Every structure is written in C-alpha cells, then in structure tokens.
Amino acid sequence: MSDSNATSPILKVSGLTKRFGGLTAVNEVSFSVNNGQIFTVIGPNGAGKSTLFKLIGGFIRPSEGDIRFEDRSLVGMQPHDIARLGVVRTFQETTIFREMTTRETVETAFHLQCKASSFGAFFNSRQARADDAEARRCTDAILKLLRLDHVQHEQAKNLPHGYLRSLGIAMAMAARPRILLLDEPFAGMNPEETDAAVEMVRRIRDQGITIMLVEHDMRAVMRISDRIAVINFGRKIAEGSPHDIQNDPAVIDAYLGQEDEELGI
Ligand SMILES: Nc1ncnc2c1ncn2[C@@H]1O[C@H](COP(=O)(O)OP(=O)(O)OP(=O)(O)O)[C@@H](O)[C@H]1O
Incomplete structure (x- = not known):
C-alpha cells in the first residue's frame, strides 16, 4: 500500500445524527477513517456505538448528516448495495448454517x-x-x-x-470488503483468545482492508487501534491515538465510575 493511500480517507462521516423519538442516540458525529487504518469506536454502555454501526451499514437511516464511502454517499442505500460497494460487516454466528x-x-x-x-x-x-x-x-x-x-x-x-x-x-x-465492520470481536474471549484475535485483525488489515471496530475490551483496543473515537451520550467527545485517548480528561471522566482497568490505564 502506498503512503498516499494510507493517509486518504476511505469513509467520512459528517454531522451524523439519529433520533429515536425524543432520544438522540447519535448526535452530530463526524470523523474520517483513513485507508488501511484500524479505527475503533469506544464509549460507555448506551453511548450510541451500535447505532452508529447500523447507520454506516444502512440498516437504519440517519435523521441528519452524511456518510461518504470514497466519493459516494451511502445515505439511503440498502445494506446489500452498501456491502457490494465494499463496506461489509461480519456475519452473526447465529446466521451460520x-x-x-x-x-x-x-x-x-x-x-x-x-x-x-x-x-x-x-x-x-x-x-x-x-x-x-x-x-x-x-x-x-x-x-x-x-x-x-x-x-x-x-x-x-x-x-x-x-x-x-x-x-x-x-x-x-x-x-x-474494502472496509470491514467488526462489532465487539473480542467479547467473551479469554486473554489468549483475544491475543489470537488481535493478530487475526492485524493480518486482515495487512491485506489492505480498512478495519472499523466497536469494542469494550480496552486492553485490546489500545493495542490494536491506529485511531480511536470516543462517544458518550451520542456525541463524539474525543478522537486520537490510543496514547491521546488514554490521557484525555474528558474520556477519563466519561469512564469514571467504571472499573479502573476499563481504559487500560
Ligand atoms: N431502535 C431503537 N429505538 C429506540 N431507542 C434505541 C434504539 N436503538 C438504540 N436505542 C437507544 O439509543 C441509545 C444508544 O444505543 P446503542 O445500542 O447504539 O448504544 P451502544 O453504545 O452500542 O451500547 P452498548 O455498548 O451497551 O451496546 C440507547 O439509549 C438505546 O436505548
């Protein structure tokens, strides 16, 4: 992969908002995922991470905002058309024959x-x-x-x-896939299984596939991510490298009250 590819955005989310009645699950969220990156979305329970993934995959439609894959807007497209473009999420184990x-x-x-x-x-x-x-x-x-x-x-x-x-x-x-969407790939794994899964995700990335993941296992997140976006109550409160995120006061605040090791610090 060339350096210019590695730094060009493949997915761009801007002003993305999703309201369910009176509840704003995703609130004016913007970020860019660069080609070849492992980009992770974290946030406390109920922050809006799954909703964000469903919006990107076309399973629900945004109330406002845009999602662009390269030069095309994905808004209004059906999930299978989005998958055909190369934005693919993993299959649930329950769908396997x-x-x-x-x-x-x-x-x-x-x-x-x-x-x-x-x-x-x-x-x-x-x-x-x-x-x-x-x-x-x-x-x-x-x-x-x-x-x-x-x-x-x-x-x-x-x-x-x-x-x-x-x-x-x-x-x-x-x-x-051009971008693989992984929803909590390390959930329920023991440390050895997590290590193996982290290596597997890296090997996929090394094939030139951009990875976007939502994950709660902070130790794995901090090891694997090139860039992290943090959402809390639907809003993006921080974005940066694992080092930046671990030291961001707003992020530490958002996780206060959770176990100390949640942030891997
Ligand atoms: N279809 C829906 N209708 C109404 N409210 C919803 C719907 N889907 C999600 N919500 C609400 O939106 C908010 C964000 O939920 P979401 O599942 O995206 O959070 P999350 O960050 O993925 O949480 P978790 O880490 O616990 O999976 C929650 O308050 C949730 O109850």
Whole structure:
C-alpha cells in the first residue's frame, strides 16, 4: 500500500445524527477513517456505538448528516448495495448454517456475492466454472489467513465458539470488503483468545482492508487501534491515538465510575 493511500480517507462521516423519538442516540458525529487504518469506536454502555454501526451499514437511516464511502454517499442505500460497494460487516454466528463445513460456508458466501448469474451456473457455463475456481482459490486464501484451514472439513456445529466467530469474519471476507465492520470481536474471549484475535485483525488489515471496530475490551483496543473515537451520550467527545485517548480528561471522566482497568490505564 502506498503512503498516499494510507493517509486518504476511505469513509467520512459528517454531522451524523439519529433520533429515536425524543432520544438522540447519535448526535452530530463526524470523523474520517483513513485507508488501511484500524479505527475503533469506544464509549460507555448506551453511548450510541451500535447505532452508529447500523447507520454506516444502512440498516437504519440517519435523521441528519452524511456518510461518504470514497466519493459516494451511502445515505439511503440498502445494506446489500452498501456491502457490494465494499463496506461489509461480519456475519452473526447465529446466521451460520450449522450443517455446512467451514469450507462450504466460505465458498457459499463467496458465491452469494459472485457475479455469476444463476443462468450461467444453471448451464454450467465457462464463466460459472471460472467462478468456481476463483471461489476455491479465494476460500483457500481466506481460510489460511484466518487460521481456519485445519478445520475446513469440520461442520460448523462442531466448531468451538472462537472458531465460529472467525468463520463469521471469513464469510464477510468472501464479500471482498474494502472496509470491514467488526462489532465487539473480542467479547467473551479469554486473554489468549483475544491475543489470537488481535493478530487475526492485524493480518486482515495487512491485506489492505480498512478495519472499523466497536469494542469494550480496552486492553485490546489500545493495542490494536491506529485511531480511536470516543462517544458518550451520542456525541463524539474525543478522537486520537490510543496514547491521546488514554490521557484525555474528558474520556477519563466519561469512564469514571467504571472499573479502573476499563481504559487500560
Ligand atoms: N431502535 C431503537 N429505538 C429506540 N431507542 C434505541 C434504539 N436503538 C438504540 N436505542 C437507544 O439509543 C441509545 C444508544 O444505543 P446503542 O445500542 O447504539 O448504544 P451502544 O453504545 O452500542 O451500547 P452498548 O455498548 O451497551 O451496546 C440507547 O439509549 C438505546 O436505548
């Protein structure tokens, strides 16, 4: 990746507001995510993080403001069109077909987003055969990157929890993300699992995929993030490097009353 790419914004959120009746869950939030960054959104419970992710993914519409992916506004677009542009969120473990193997799951996810028309597949056209080969090749690469290759022939129902979560990320990778949205990827993990997951997210970033995540595990956040935005009561109260954020009085205030180790300080 060139330096100019690394510093250019790929996603720009400006004046984003979402009201649910009388409650403003996201309030005039603005930030830019640079190409190739790991950008994390943190904030106390109920701060508006999930709402922000849902707005970016197109699952809910903003009351005001704009979300631009490169030079296009995502506002008003359907989630599948946003995903097709390359803004992809991970699949919930509950959406994984438990009878399928790891490999079948990723290949299926690949075919779902693949350009081969159902007519082409029906007639087993040259294009469909090329797509099959491409799906196998990409699946190999994704399984290897996410360290799922040794369980590729296991049915999902036999996989431990941590593997299922990686499989959800593998399915998202099959959609060829430019930005991957990760919602609490380290939740419920023990320290060793978190270390492995942090490394996995870094490997994905090293493929040139920008990562945006929402996460509560502050130790992991401080280690992995290039940049952090903090929201509290729907408003952005700080943005900066992990070092800046850990030392920001407004952030420390927002987390006061929570456990000391919440901020990793
Ligand atoms: N569909 C909805 N209708 C009404 N209020 C909502 C809706 N979705 C979220 N809210 C409210 O918006 C606020 C922000 O919620 P949100 O889930 O975005 O917070 P969060 O930062 O993700 O919280 P947590 O860390 O606990 O998951 C909360 O007060 C929540 O109750």
